[in-house]
Amino acid sequence: xxxxxxxTLVATFVGAASASALAxxxxxxxxVTPLTGTYAPIGQQVRWGIELATKEINxxxxxxxxxxxxxxxxxxxxxxxxxxxAEKLFQVSKVDFLTGTVNSGSTLAVGxxxxxxxxxxxxxxxxxxxxxxxxxxxxxxxxxxxxGQQSAxxxxxLAKEKxxxxxxxxxxDYEMGRNTVAAFKAASEARGMKTVGEVFAPLGNKxxxxxxxxxxxxxxxxxxxxxxxxxxxxxFTQLDEYGLRKNxxxxxxxxxxxxxxMGALGKxxxxxxxxxxxxxxxxxxxxxxxxxxxxxxxxADPDLYGADSYGLVYFYKAAVExxxxxxxxxxxxxxxxxxxxxxxxEKEMRAGDHxxxxxxxxxxxxxxxxxxxxxxxxNVAIGPDTCTRF
Amino acid sequence: MSAxxxxxxxxxxxxxxxxxxxxxxxxxxxxxxxxxxIIFGLLDVFNxxxxxxxxxxxxxxxTLAARGVSFWLLLGLVPLLLLPAGFVVDRxxxxxxxxxxxxxxxxxxxxxxxxxxxxxxxxxxxxxxTMKPETPLAGGTEILGNFFPTYRLFLLAIGSxxxxxxxxxxxxxxxxAMVRAAAFDRHMAASLGVPVRKVYSATFAFGVALAGxxxxxxxxxxxxxxxxxxxxxxxxxxxVILGGLGSIRxxxxxxxxxxxxxxxxxxxxSPVWGDPLVFGIMVLVLFVRPQGMFAGKLRHV
Numbered sequence: 001x002x003x004x005x006x007x008t009l010v011a012t013f014v015g016a017a018s019a020s021a022l023a024x025x026x027x028x029x030x031x032v033t034p035l036t037g038t039y040a041p042i043g044q045q046v047r048w049g050i051e052l053a054t055k056e057i058n059x060x061x062x063x064x065x066x067x068x069x070x071x072x073x074x075x076x077x078x079x080x081x082x083x084x085x086a087e088k089l090f091q092v093s094k095v096d097f098l099t100g101t102v103n104s105g106s107t108l109a110v111g112x113x114x115x116x117x118x119x120x121x122x123x124x125x126x127x128x129x130x131x132x133x134x135x136x137x138x139x140x141x142x143x144x145x146x147x148g149q150q151s152a153x154x155x156x157x158l159a160k161e162k163x164x165x166x167x168x169x170x171x172x173d174y175e176m177g178r179n180t181v182a183a184f185k186a187a188s189e190a191r192g193m194k195t196v197g198e199v200f201a202p203l204g205n206k207x208x209x210x211x212x213x214x215x216x217x218x219x220x221x222x223x224x225x226x227x228x229x230x231x232x233x234x235x236f237t238q239l240d241e242y243g244l245r246k247n248x249x250x251x252x253x254x255x256x257x258x259x260x261x262m263g264a265l266g267k268x269x270x271x272x273x274x275x276x277x278x279x280x281x282x283x284x285x286x287x288x289x290x291x292x293x294x295x296x297x298x299x300a301d302p303d304l305y306g307a308d309s310y311g312l313v314y315f316y317k318a319a320v321e322x323x324x325x326x327x328x329x330x331x332x333x334x335x336x337x338x339x340x341x342x343x344x345x346e347k348e349m350r351a352g353d354h355x356x357x358x359x360x361x362x363x364x365x366x367x368x369x370x371x372x373x374x375x376x377x378x379n380v381a382i383g384p385d386t387c388t389r390f
Numbered sequence: 391m392s393a394x395x396x397x398x399x400x401x402x403x404x405x406x407x408x409x410x411x412x413x414x415x416x417x418x419x420x421x422x423x424x425x426x427x428i429i430f431g432l433l434d435v436f437n438x439x440x441x442x443x444x445x446x447x448x449x450x451x452x453t454l455a456a457r458g459v460s461f462w463l464l465l466g467l468v469p470l471l472l473l474p475a476g477f478v479v480d481r482x483x484x485x486x487x488x489x490x491x492x493x494x495x496x497x498x499x500x501x502x503x504x505x506x507x508x509x510x511x512x513x514x515x516x517x518x519x520t521m522k523p524e525t526p527l528a529g530g531t532e533i534l535g536n537f538f539p540t541y542r543l544f545l546l547a548i549g550s551x552x553x554x555x556x557x558x559x560x561x562x563x564x565x566x567a568m569v570r571a572a573a574f575d576r577h578m579a580a581s582l583g584v585p586v587r588k589v590y591s592a593t594f595a596f597g598v599a600l601a602g603x604x605x606x607x608x609x610x611x612x613x614x615x616x617x618x619x620x621x622x623x624x625x626x627x628x629x630v631i632l633g634g635l636g637s638i639r640x641x642x643x644x645x646x647x648x649x650x651x652x653x654x655x656x657x658x659x660s661p662v663w664g665d666p667l668v669f670g671i672m673v674l675v676l677f678v679r680p681q682g683m684f685a686g687k688l689r690h691v
Contacts (some may be wrong), residue, residue, distance in 0.1 A: 036519065057494045173662050193465045202662045206612055206621055209411045210656050213404055233613040241611060243530060264522035264613050 014075050026069035027326060030089035032082050033100030035074040042102050042125060042305050048298050063317045075106055077119055082106035083113060090117040097316055097328045104128035111140035124308040132355035136387035141335055141354040143275035144308040148383040150254050153275030153360035153376040155187035168220035169198035172227050180226035180253045196220050208238050210278035226253040227256030233264040241270045278304035279361055280343055281372045284349045290343040343364050354385035405633060407536045412653025414542045417549030420645035423595035423626040424556055426482055431636025432573045432593045438501040440601050441619030442508035446601025447472060448609040452523050461526035464606055472602035476595030498594060513616040525610040545607055557638055572684025628672040629659035
């Protein structure tokens with residue numbers, strides 16, 4: 001090789017080597033979220049929220065001077081797949097922190113993996129109470145509101161709106177369906193409402209008319225339901241068919257009426273009320289800034305999954321900066337009791353169970369959109385700390 | 391309240407509406423199962439994609455309704471559109487494996503593959519979100535203290551009319567005679583001038599058109615989404631097996647029986663046991679009397 005060519009080659013190598021030595025080593029956050037499959041729309045919001053926050057943080061200098069690097073894996077809304085992908089991210093990609101799981105089962109499974117790998121993980125979507133309740137883990141944190149908080153927000157609003165109302169419960173017959181019904185039953189009965197009946201239909205039930213006789217006989221003024229997706233579309237349509245929507249206030253879980261079935265529901269969703277931790281209508285400066293940035297970047301509105309995922313990256317940043325390290329034990333200690341700013345205002349991470357305490361909202365469907373009808377302060381909505389592991 | 395009047399009240403306010411609901415669902419299942427049993431009866435093909443043609447009918451209905459086509463027009467239009475679709479599927483896919491020795495296995499696998507492809511095509515074109523056409527007949531009537539939605543009464547009427555029409559076509563028309571002849575003895579029928587291959591394709595088309603019609607009819611109350619083909623397929627297959635493969639009378643009676651059993655059992659057993667019960671009946675029939683209640687009329691065993 002000609003001498004000058006060799007020199008150029010050597011110079012290029014040296015230049016490249018020194019350039020990479022000068023750049024700070026990135027902090028890696030693994031995101032295991034459903035990118036395909038039924039929950040892909042949720043995974044999409046999670047991705048958008050996390051990417052937006054990361055972009056902003058990196059533009060402002062990163063965390064402790066280091067850029068944040070995101071590694072995405074598709075969990076396909078399947079706990080087994082989530083575990084495999086999480087394992088890969090921990091062992092091969094050596095991520096410092098893991099998040100993104102949607103399915104509560106995935107979150108619990110990934111949490112166990114995080115313990116084995118001595119890393120921390122967080123969910124921004126899963127709302128099963130058990131995750132920060134009886135199945136809590138010292139390595140798992142939750143920045144989003146759980147089912148108990150959503151129920152409390154809804155029950156607070158309902159108790160004021162229809163005091164001592166007779167309530168009928170209709171849920172899908174599986175763990176999540178039964179848990180949400182039980183949670184709301186406890187919250188509503190504690191506030192003076194009467195339970196006049198409950199029934200559980202199979203998941204994916206086609207026809208709810210066999211249950212209408214007993215519903216009508218019980219004469220409720222409120223119907224609480226935790227069905228989701230197509231089941232919601234069928235239930236509400238059939239309630240309307242049988243004239244049961246007159247004089248009946250329908251309330252339910254946050255996942256019951258979403259953009260997935262809102263189109264099919266149309267006018268039969270009007271008046272539906274639920275409890276959530278986020279709404280684009282929240283009138284804080286942080287939310288306005290967040291909304292503007294989100295809409296500009298993705299031409300879509302954020303929902304609670306997008307907002308909570310955005311808030312998560314800032315949570316991690318605040319914790320690492322407080323701990324001045326990414327060491328698992330130091331960050332964990334920093335996260336406990338940490339207060340940080342999110343589009344929903346200030347959230348506090350409760351040390352006892354790793355559950356975020358935040359203000360909650362009751363929202364109602366009006367004109368095809370959810371509108372805030374009441375706000376419940378964080379300390380009222382948060383339930384007791386039932387985590388006994390740490 | 392006396393025991394007699396309590397029993398009467400129970401019958402009037404619990405059993406009657408439950409039986410009515412079972413009846414409406416029964417008619418829906420029979421419409422789907424009719425096509426299935428005809429296709430099996432004649433073509434000896436287990437159409438695993440039958441549910442997806444039901445979905446196709448519903449999706450076509452929603453698409454056309456969005457363009458302003460009235461529901462009543464759709465009832466005639468959608469089955470008509472499905473005829474060429476069925477014809478093509480038979481010619482292009484099923485006929486290719488029809489003359490091979492493992493016909494049953496191959497057509498089952500083929501139609502199963504078709505069902506997977508169709509489901510994904512629906513998701514691809516329409517998205518995964520649920521859709522629903524407007525209910526064409528809102529409101530209901532109060533009869534004997536029970537509320538009956540008008541649309542369900544209409545379903546019952548039109549379903550029964552369609553079943554009667556199908557029976558007429560198969561047993562009282564020339565086309566029906568050709569179909570039955572080709573089922574009975576293909577070669578003899580061919581040598582007598584029956585265009586057997588065309589009759590096969592036409593029968594398949596007719597079967598899936600029936601499935602599509604039930605898709606349009608049920609969409610306003612059961613909504614439309616990519617995996618909806620799986621909704622009734624278990625019931626439809628069980629009704630076909632219970633009634634006897636190829637028997638129209640069998641599938642009607644089988645369908646009614648099964649849906650009534652399911653509707654009334656959900657009163658006494660948890661509703662989650664509905665599907666396992668139906669499946670259990672299918673397994674039982676296959677053990678005890680595999681030819682079903684009425685051995686095939688369209689086709690000799």
